[in-house]
Amino acid sequence: MKKAKQEILESLQKSDNSKIAFYHQYGGDRYCSETETITIESKNFNIQLELKESIKWNKTGTDYENVGFDVVKLTAIDENGWDYGDNFTDEEILEAINY
Numbered sequence: 001m002k003k004a005k006q007e008i009l010e011s012l013q014k015s016d017n018s019k020i021a022f023y024h025q026y027g028g029d030r031y032c033s034e035t036e037t038i039t040i041e042s043k044n045f046n047i048q049l050e051l052k053e054s055i056k057w058n059k060t061g062t063d064y065e066n067v068g069f070d071v072v073k074l075t076a077i078d079e080n081g082w083d084y085g086d087n088f089t090d091e092e093i094l095e096a097i098n099y
Contacts (some may be wrong), residue, residue, distance in 0.1 A: 004044070004084050008076045011042040012049065012096035020097075021055040026061035035072060045084070049093065069099055085089045 022034040033054040040047040054068035060068060071093050074085040 001084075001087070004057070004076075007042055008045055008047060008084060008088070008093065009096045011040050011045065011047055012093065013098075015040050015097065017097050017099075020051065024053075024055055024064060028061075030057050031055070031059070031067070033068070036055055042048060044078055047074070047076045049074050049097070069094070 017038075018039060020036055022036055024032055024034055026032075031054065033052055035050055035052045037048055037050045040049070050072040052068075052070045052072050053066060054070075055064040056067045057064045071090040074088055074093055076084040078084065
């Protein structure tokens with residue numbers, strides 16, 4: 001289990017996190033959130049990480065501030081179909097992707 005966890009965290013660390021982009025559109029509500037899913041293939045795992053960013057728009061809807069960034073779900077499936085995603089804390093995941 002320790003090797004699996006290490007491989008998954010290293011794969012998250014090496015992933016190109018600059019591709020994580022949340023496309024917020026002002027629709028009249030002050031608060032909104034968007035999710036983004038990234039997919040990573042490592043030597044032994046197919047990894048999917050779903051993230052959620054919550055924002056608060058300014059009064060004119062022209063700019064916003066980040067009010068939350070959360071891990072929605074991590075799945076890390078090995079060649080036997082076992083999912084190791086539940087073995088990580090949100091903090092471990094966010095640290096690995098540098099957020």
